[in-house]
Amino acid sequence: MPQPSARRADTFLLPGVAEAYRARPPYPQEVIDRLVDLASCGRVLDLGAGEGSIARRLVGRVSSVVAVERSAPMIEVGRALPGGSAVAWHCEPAETFTATGPFDLAVVGEAMHWFDLPAVIGRLRDVLHPSAPLALVDRSTRHGRMPEIIEVIQRFSTAENYDPAYDVSDDLTARGLWTPRGQLTPAREFRQSPENYLTSLRSTSSLARAVMALEDNVAFDAEVLDVVRPITDDRGLLTLTVTATLTWGEVSHDAAERP
Numbered sequence: 001m002p003q004p005s006a007r008r009a010d011t012f013l014l015p016g017v018a019e020a021y022r023a024r025p026p027y028p029q030e031v032i033d034r035l036v037d038l039a040s041c042g043r044v045l046d047l048g049a050g051e052g053s054i055a056r057r058l059v060g061r062v063s064s065v066v067a068v069e070r071s072a073p074m075i076e077v078g079r080a081l082p083g084g085s086a087v088a089w090h091c092e093p094a095e096t097f098t099a100t101g102p103f104d105l106a107v108v109g110e111a112m113h114w115f116d117l118p119a120v121i122g123r124l125r126d127v128l129h130p131s132a133p134l135a136l137v138d139r140s141t142r143h144g145r146m147p148e149i150i151e152v153i154q155r156f157s158t159a160e161n162y163d164p165a166y167d168v169s170d171d172l173t174a175r176g177l178w179t180p181r182g183q184l185t186p187a188r189e190f191r192q193s194p195e196n197y198l199t200s201l202r203s204t205s206s207l208a209r210a211v212m213a214l215e216d217n218v219a220f221d222a223e224v225l226d227v228v229r230p231i232t233d234d235r236g237l238l239t240l241t242v243t244a245t246l247t248w249g250e251v252s253h254d255a256a257e258r259p
Contacts, residue, residue, distance in 0.1 A: 008159065009114040011205040012050070018073035020203035021051045022081075023196040025141055025242045027109070030186035035107055036061045038133050038248055042104030045127065047094040047120065048111025049087075050074050054137065056083030062104075066090065068097040095119040101127030109137040113168045121177045124251050134178060135248040136169055141190075141200075142241045148227045156220045159206035169247050180249035187244075191237040194228045 011017055035044070035054070039062050046055040049067035051074050058065050066088045069075050075091055078084045090099050094108075095116045106124050108115075124134060143149075172178045192200075198221060201207050209217050232238050 008205040011208050011211060012074065013071045014208065014210050015073040016210060017203055017208045018051060018071060018077045020199050020208070021053070021074070021077065023192070023199035024053065024203055025139075025190040025192070025200070025240060027053065027057075027137065027139060027244050028186040028188045028242060030184060031137060031244045031246050032057045032061075034184050034246055034248075035105065035135060038135055039105035043102070045099060045101075045103040045106045047097070047106060047108045048114065049089075050078070050109070050111070051081060052078035052084055052087055054107055054109045055087045056081060059083040059086040064088065066099045066103070068092060068094055068099060070094070095123065097123060099127065102129045102132070103127050104129055104132050105135060106132070107135045107137065110139060112136055112172075113166065117168075117172060117175065117177055121172070121251050125253060128251065130253075131250075133181070133248045134251050135246060138245040138247075140243050140245075142243070143228065143238055144231045145227050149224065152220070152223045152227060153201070153207065156212065156216055156223075157206040158211045162206070169249075176252055176254065178249050178251050180247050182248050184246040185243060186246075188242055190240045190242045191233075192240065193236060194225050194232060194238055197228055197238050197240070198224050 032054070035058060041062050044058055044062050044065050046065060046067045049055050049069045052067055055065045055067040056078065067078070068090045070091065070093045072091050075089045078087070079089065090097055092098060106128055169180055173180060201224065202209055207220070212220065228238050
């Protein structure tokens, strides 16, 4: 169950990918509410924050939000979105961030698998309150023609050695780097145009326009739209079920990684 190659994460440094992030469905409100509770309304550190899809929604509900993101285009997009100007942005890698603690919560949304896990956990030991949790957030999106869209994605994906069974929480646990304490899996419906759905797919590391050949980009666009347009409603919108998985736990205070 190998961890994804960190080289693929360089895709998120591209301006086009940062712009495409706007089309990703938002996390269910229950996720944000639970993060506020986990932080006890205190200081929050968001690692691999992207354009702030979590950080910006915490503004005004916790005492302060620090967002660490190594992609300058992501930060530029995030600053301009609602709540973005109130976030303290740090353009640097998660493994070597310079933000100072103590923090009452660290959160990572769909990014932990890209990190050097022992290095990040080591930094979190330095800045989290002793009892402060780490929260991992994941998200999946489904609609009525998922088998067809998965087949299209698998044919065009540029990811190599992708293991869909990889689970970063399980990896952290197996290495003795953290202990999970709870989980929440809320779901909600979200509607968007087929074109915005396509754009959200383009925000991923393996389907970004910059990593695909021109002819593949044209063919992928056409095939995705052909799959989803027939299941739109009378307003031309696609109904998605967005399911989030929020897992929280405690980082290990033992610096020795389990072999």
